[in-house]
Amino acid sequence: MADEIMRITGGTPVRGETTVQGAKNSVLPIMAAAMLCQGETVLTNVPQLSDVYAASRILNRLGAHCTPDGHTVTINAADICRAEIPDADMRAMRSTIMFMGPLLGRMRQCTLTRPGGCALGARPINLHLDAMEKMGVIIRCTGEQIVCTADKLHGARIPLAFPSVGVTENVIMAAVLAEGETVLTNAAREPEIADLAGYLNRCGAKIRGAGEGTIVIEGVPQLHAAEYRIMPDRIAAMTWLCAAAASRGSITLRDVRTGDLENCLDLLRRAGCKLGECDGTLFLDAGGVLRSIREIVTMPYPGFPTDAQALLMAVLATAHGTSVFDETIFEDRYKHAGELVRMGADIRIKGTAAVVEGVHCLHGAYVEAMDLRGGAALAVAAAGAEGQTVLHGLHHIDRGYDHFAEVFNSLGIRTERMVISTSSRGKTSA
Ligand code: EPZ
Numbered sequence: 001m002a003d004e005i006m007r008i009t010g011g012t013p014v015r016g017e018t019t020v021q022g023a024k025n026s027v028l029p030i031m032a033a034a035m036l037c038q039g040e041t042v043l044t045n046v047p048q049l050s051d052v053y054a055a056s057r058i059l060n061r062l063g064a065h066c067t068p069d070g071h072t073v074t075i076n077a078a079d080i081c082r083a084e085i086p087d088a089d090m091r092a093m094r095s096t097i098m099f100m101g102p103l104l105g106r107m108r109q110c111t112l113t114r115p116g117g118c119a120l121g122a123r124p125i126n127l128h129l130d131a132m133e134k135m136g137v138i139i140r141c142t143g144e145q146i147v148c149t150a151d152k153l154h155g156a157r158i159p160l161a162f163p164s165v166g167v168t169e170n171v172i173m174a175a176v177l178a179e180g181e182t183v184l185t186n187a188a189r190e191p192e193i194a195d196l197a198g199y200l201n202r203c204g205a206k207i208r209g210a211g212e213g214t215i216v217i218e219g220v221p222q223l224h225a226a227e228y229r230i231m232p233d234r235i236a237a238m239t240w241l242c243a244a245a246a247s248r249g250s251i252t253l254r255d256v257r258t259g260d261l262e263n264c265l266d267l268l269r270r271a272g273c274k275l276g277e278c279d280g281t282l283f284l285d286a287g288g289v290l291r292s293i294r295e296i297v298t299m300p301y302p303g304f305p306t307d308a309q310a311l312l313m314a315v316l317a318t319a320h321g322t323s324v325f326d327e328t329i330f331e332d333r334y335k336h337a338g339e340l341v342r343m344g345a346d347i348r349i350k351g352t353a354a355v356v357e358g359v360h361c362l363h364g365a366y367v368e369a370m371d372l373r374g375g376a377a378l379a380v381a382a383a384g385a386e387g388q389t390v391l392h393g394l395h396h397i398d399r400g401y402d403h404f405a406e407v408f409n410s411l412g413i414r415t416e417r418m419v420i421s422t423s424s425r426g427k428t429s430a
Helices: 024-036 050-061 094-107 127-132 167-173 191-202 234-246 258-270 306-316 335-342 372-384 394-400 403-409
Strands: 002-009 015-019 040-044 067-071 072-076 109-112 138-142 145-149 156-160 181-184 206-208 214-220 226-228 252-255 274-278 281-287 322-326 346-350 351-355 365-370 386-391 414-421
Touching: 002 138, 002 372, 002 394, 002 403, 015 403, 024 040, 024 050, 024 072, 024 094, 024 234, 024 414, 050 067, 050 072, 050 094, 050 156, 050 394, 094 109, 094 127, 094 167, 127 138, 127 156, 127 167, 167 181, 167 191, 167 214, 191 206, 191 226, 206 281, 206 386, 234 258, 234 281, 234 372, 258 274, 258 306, 274 351, 306 322, 306 335, 306 351, 306 372, 335 365, 335 372, 372 386, 372 394, 372 403, 403 414
Parallel strands: 015 252, 040 226, 156 181, 365 386
Antiparallel strands: 002 386, 002 414, 040 072, 067 072, 109 145, 138 145, 181 214, 206 214, 252 281, 274 281, 322 351, 346 351
16 A cells, blocks of 8 residues: 655754745635636636645536636536535535535525534534525435425524634525525634625625624625635645744745734744734744743634644744643644654643643654644644654645645755655654
């Protein structure tokens, strides 16, 4: 059997610059939303990710014509003729649940199974189903299949029990062609929501308040297609910043929206990093000793994002003092901690808390990515560790990062991606 690994040689401070990729968590719902629009949608600044190709395959199997070409994706949904997504496709990622809203908006029906994606806990879809039922959808669960039908979709008042990103996006996509007005309260405020609304409003939708806690959608008879540039990926940006911080180096990021990262940047400053920005370019310098941070709580936007929790932990593993994380969004999102301990970190998990005692330095080890951001965090830790780290589970990283190894090499972190025979696993060299 063969397997792919990345061998990262740490200990050299990052010195470099890179352009931040387009946002995975924006392009995926926008690709699904393109099903609602007449004509050819052209998306630019699209990251080259396995999740994007998975979404493209699903759109084509539904009868749309989706063509990824480099960092551009064109989608013409005129010929959509199916409303069922096979279980194997649903399991590819969490964001397959985003097809529910647009399929209902376009076809008034859909048959799905539960989505896949990173194993961060139960990740139920109850809030998705509740919201669709409020808009007139009849939902029948038969075994694994979730069968949704609606004579018509009507506007509704939908107070969310939790500001769920995916539910907010699904409601927007189901409501834009529904009859009447939908008022969504306690909505998620992540920047990707505003990006989705920006695309749909350019297509003729009437969405107000995206990015705030209350979103109002006035249904319209139809939408036309549009060209749209995907926003920069704020979590990819935080990944590269953390690689520079973990290696006590410096970095320049181009095409970054610092407004989307305020909470992350504030924590990096509190740890001792120096940051500056100018015209969409962000500079970070982490020379010197980094300090621990007593309390880091993951929260819905604009709070500290759960997707950055592992990344910051990889930095604070070698900061001076004790840092304490509280992961309040997902119930099982510390899988990376055990792998960081294999690299010499001192981390203890107590329920939703992770207590990180800073150590002088991490060392290279043989580690495994268990989910997308946890895997990226191990690479960040490897950048600052002494010696070589061999990272397995690259399929997780490929879901969300466009040419990860190439970016690391451009930052001066020696990174080799290679195929190995699995019989050699467990040895120190690949
Ligand atoms: C989105 O997931 C992102 N994924 C996640 O990024 C991100 O971590 C998450 O939002 C939070 O910011 C995409 O956008 C594709 P939620 P989503 O619904 O929509 C619970 C990454 O690494 N919940 O806001 O699935 C849920 O279990 C990924 O890029 C219900 O209970 O997140 C969780 O505890 C990982 N019932 C909380 O809400 C539901 O019906 C937040 O989930 C839906 C959600």
